[in-house]
Amino acid sequence: MSEPGGGPVLEVAGLRKVFGDLTAVEDVSFALPPGRSLAIVGESGSGKTTIARMIVGLERATAGTITACGRDRSRPARSAADRRRRGREVQIVFQDPYTSLDPRQSARDAIDEVLRLHHGWPAQRRRARVAELTDLVGLDERQARALPRALSGGQRQRVAIARALAAQPRVLILDESVAALDVSIQAQVLNLLADIRDSTGVSYVLISHDLAVVRQLTDDVIVLRRGRVVERGPTGEVLDQPRHEYTRRLRASVPRPGWKPGRGGLLAAGEDGDQDGR
């Protein structure tokens, strides 16, 4: 709401995270302008989820700064009010909607709780907003009243998205949020996310290993390998003309009609795929 002069809604500089002997994240920097979407792409161990967890305050950075809406959040929140304010800046939706929702709470109650916590509105206003949000994510009246166990995976993920949006965040982190969904449902949720961005101006940070999903939803991409950024740029350019050998290997590993899998990371003719295909 108050970042000066339309600067980035989220900025990460020189981010580093060390777990014991392991450097999980090393010198990662990026800036996310309002309304734009950034993908963080990488495989297991690349550090992508660690970055997400540091941004939302679930891990503390070893070094570097994280700034959201012009305010530093590299250090733990000092007070409950500070923590709530951070919640209105950045929210996260996890991969698995089966474990990220309270099993005893209906969609409506989960959303209402966030509204009460963050906005302190009277009941009537909250009720209206709950109806708006459930409508926005395409949950019907019965689904909004249901407990998570009565909902399908796609419906639960809609609940998680609605709950995250209830805080009216400027940035929504989608940590593999569509990875576990059936293809036909994944397309619905991706369309929904695009609509929400158009109507609210929220920015997305999409953490994903799925390059097709990344292409569909994001403007810019950074490619991580073992905690370091190996390539960055506009998503279309990076995927169409990957410059780094590792990005090329990722791209070549995606099945498509006529695709033949190769050992050691098969590549198109002439590319040096074996370098780290161990």
Place this chain on the structure above:
Amino acid sequence: MSAPSPSGAAAPGAAAAAGAGTPLLEVEDLTVWLRVEGAERPVLRGVSLQVSPGEAVGLVGESGSGKSMTARAIDRLLPAGARLAGRVSFGGADVTALSGAALRAYRNQVAMIFQDPRAHVNPVRRIGDFMTEALRANHGVPGPEAARRAADMLGQVGIEDGARRLRQYPHELSGGMLQRVMIAAALLTGPRLLLADEPTTALDVTTQAEVMAILDDLRRDLGLAMIFITHDLELAAAICDRTVVMYAGQVVEVRESALLHADPLHPYTAALAAARPDISRTADRLRAIPGRPVSAFEAPQSECAFAPRCPHAAGVCRAALPGLTGLDGGLSRCARAGELRGRLGEAAGE
């Protein structure tokens, strides 16, 4: 079984699939009910499919389609209380009633590879014990000889230093390495059919490419048949000769993989391919399929299960449950398949 269509100039490769000689595996009108909270629910509804020796068949579907249950029925791994009707024959012999030694002998011919290798190995036993168990117990191969064969087979799946790996425990290996161990273990007893249930879904994309390459090479070298179960239409089409698409416990399409994207025979197959985002372009909007996939027990018995989500549904689709009929060398369970021919492919949906 399929009546070849008069127009069907079978493409190369389809000939073997279309039933030259005896199929290795034949599933006929397989229906399976599971007991859920005291009531019997169907999970498969009249599934028929054939696999020829050496052929790779993809089995594709979303949650609840019955693809994994089909594999479990074939390998006789259905949960307790399951009831089965229909026939599964392997090399011409019915296997649905096998037990004891005969069942063990059958399972040596049909090896299964699962999605999550860690859930299928004993974490406190060494890789070598796990890999050689079947050889020692069922084939009477002495321990040192079994270990030598296991180390050899590890070499074939691209794991060097096999003798050392055999002494390691599962937690010492990465997911991709462990899945290669599972493949090697599955191949040790000399099976004729591999049942691979989402074997690469839990792996990183670059590891998936490596594991698929190994599986593909070995399968061809050894002349093994394979049923490859996946939710990924593109992956199935890339590595399988034929693809079987399932929906709500039924087979809805059987198609030569090379034709699946350009010329599908069932609207569900076309819709599934169109819904997937494309890595080479950003779509204005994805062509999502409305609603959600239904399971066999939720599906109506007397009309097309996909009709409520299908852009081509008409009165005829709700009048009766369509049968699986032959078209252009493939099979389609769509009442309008003939009429829609050529309008369902990649370019046609624009």
